[in-house]
Amino acid sequence: MLHNCCLVFNMKLVATDSVSLSGLAFHPLDGILQAVPHVIALFLVPTHFMTHMLLLFCEAVWTANIHDCVHGKVWPVMGAGYHTIHHTTYRHNYGHYTVWMDWMFGTLRDPEEELKKAE
Numbered sequence: 001m002l003h004n005c006c007l008v009f010n011m012k013l014v015a016t017d018s019v020s021l022s023g024l025a026f027h028p029l030d031g032i033l034q035a036v037p038h039v040i041a042l043f044l045v046p047t048h049f050m051t052h053m054l055l056l057f058c059e060a061v062w063t064a065n066i067h068d069c070v071h072g073k074v075w076p077v078m079g080a081g082y083h084t085i086h087h088t089t090y091r092h093n094y095g096h097y098t099v100w101m102d103w104m105f106g107t108l109r110d111p112e113e114e115l116k117k118a119e
Helices: 006-015 028-044 049-066 080-089 100-105 111-118
Strands: none
Touching (some): 080 111
16 A cells, blocks of 8 residues: 555655665655554554564564565565565565465566566
8 A cells, every 4th residue: 555655655766776775765754654553563462562572573584584685486475586576666566475465466576587578
């Protein structure tokens, strides 16, 4: 949903270069909006605080995984190759952990097929 909003799309145009530290070049409002579900869940879902922290840590590890440029090629897991396409087109590969929903709704672009097209 956030990717189709003109305001957020314009904010994301700043970080289109694939260079070191470009992942830190996002608009502060974008970062705040990404953190809102965690804050809401902390107060609405009855979990132990350490459980919430563990889940937040696991998501941080996952975020590093999809941004490390190592495509594991394990379908249906959303790897770095899929996520790179997401960052370059902003219209494909919206999934977080898996590619199933993108596959079902027609927004999936396979990095292997993209490489074949480029050759």
